[in-house]
């Protein structure tokens with residue numbers, strides 16, 4: 002008897018940063034102007050970029066509407082967003 006071959010259905014969305022990205026940096030919202038200084042994350046957090054409400058979070062953070070909102074991002078996405086130097 003031969004076991005039927007299992008075909009794995011891969012449903013991975015194309016992403017240049019890979020299917021999984023782990024947050025490596027925290028970007029604190031800053032009320033005052035100035036560069037955002039990221040803080041390294043010690044722990045396991047998913048990158049905020051992959052969250053369903055990412056666009057909302059980004060808009061809030063970017064326009065400083067919410068001073069309590071912090072972004073958890075992987076380096077790739079932080080760089081892509083221009084938050085850290087290239």
Ligand SMILES: [Zn+2]
Pocket residue numbers: 018022023048049050051074075076077078
């Ligand atoms: Zn990411």
